[in-house]
Amino acid sequence: MGAHAAASATEVRLEAHAAVPDPADRADPVATLVAQDASRVPALVPIRHGRMAVSPFAFYRGAAAVMAADLGVPPRTGLTVQLAGDAHLANFGFFKAPDRELVFDLNDFDETARGPFEWDLKRLAASVTVAGRVSGLGRKDIAKATRAATRGYRETMGAAAALSPLELRYRRLGAAALVARQRGAKRERSEAFVSKAARRDSVRALTRLTAVEDGRRRIVPRPPVVCRLDEALDGVNRARTSDFFSRYRDSLPPHDAAVLRDYRFVDLARKVVGVGSVGTRCLLVLLESRQGAPLFLQFKEATVSVLERYAGDAGFENAGERVVRGQRLMQTEGDILLGWSRYERPDGGEVDFYVRQLWDGKASLEIDEMGPGRLARYAWHCGAVLALAHARSGDAAAIAAYLGEDDAADRVLAEFARGYADLNEADHAAHQAAIADGRIVAVTGV
Structure with a gap:
């Protein structure tokens, strides 16, 4: 890690990442979304807003620009990596590698750019909390699943720090290995999912x-x-x-x-x-x-x-x-x-x-159908593959050292996720109000 990055990371205390923007200081989320519409196919814009209106999680999926504005407010660490840019739970999934094995990894890079590692990690953590609320899970179960995402990231980043660049390049999460870890009905369900995904060609x-x-x-x-x-x-x-x-x-x-x-x-x-x-x-x-x-x-x-x-x-x-x-x-x-x-x-x-x-084995799990245990396991694996992705372009040892070996970072980011989920719900309500009063035209059910 360079001297500037080390200084920047040291200056940003871990606890600072729990903070969310003051609503009064934020840009209007509806205006941010409407500004994006200008470059899009006009006939399709109402479909976008209709899909985003379905739930707070659907809104979160479509509001990457809103969260980017929130994350862009300092402080930020100097621990820079290649970011996915939109690392929410629904942007992970299965696909076939060139050797035809089904693997689990990030699958959306529309917003990829270089930036501080925590932007992706916060986007992931908040998505777990938002999704858990929409699914009707309890507060403790949601917090546990959110901490699982950051723990998967933190633990995997620590392991990645010990790998050579070549070992890191080859490291992947295969579907067969994921299925092998399960037993009974869970294994049967996973085997059926993997078999169906493999036929998508x-x-x-x-x-x-x-x-x-x-x-x-x-x-x-x-x-x-x-x-x-x-x-x-x-x-x-x-x-x-x-x-x-x-x-x-x-x-x-x-x-x-x-x-x-x-x-x-x-x-x-x-x-x-x-x-x-x-x-x-x-x-x-x-x-x-x-x-x-x-x-x-x-x-x-x-x-x-x-x-x-x-x-x-x-x-x-x-x-x-x-x-x-x-x-x-x-x-x-x-x-x-x-x-x-x-x-x-x-x-x-x-x-x-x-x-x-188009397809080639591509498949994603239905997040809204996950119970608390399954959501926590899924979130852990999303955090793990995100850490591997970041480690390939950043300083894994520096990021691991910054996050620490205990669960302090997990708790801090879970607190951020709770606060940001509240903001997202308010943004979703504002979006629905804009549809109701005619500022935004939305087409639902498409």
């Missing part, structure tokens, strides 16, 4: 998302969630779309780009995804190999990270590259087809994207 997506029309395979529209983009394939736009795909291939390492050589384009559609991402442009692309095997890719719009206003410019000319570089650094093993591109619109505007496989 492009072949399964083909049967779920497409149909044959007039002898041609087409993505089935389900407005407003899935909409056709036939105009992108006509006239001058077809050339722009071709250039768009070429830029994506050029972003891949040559040995991975070669995988796409014998795939041909079949169809394209726009798809609404997530909660906070709704309104950003997301494309579903179907390719087919010479043997007839399908491959679904997701092209997702990348914009400036919500953290950059407070952590500084990320330093990438293409926001899609920012996402990809951050993901490659933080994940143990990722999608071999992860890349980026830029679409040049006819009006001269530009839209950055990152690209990944």
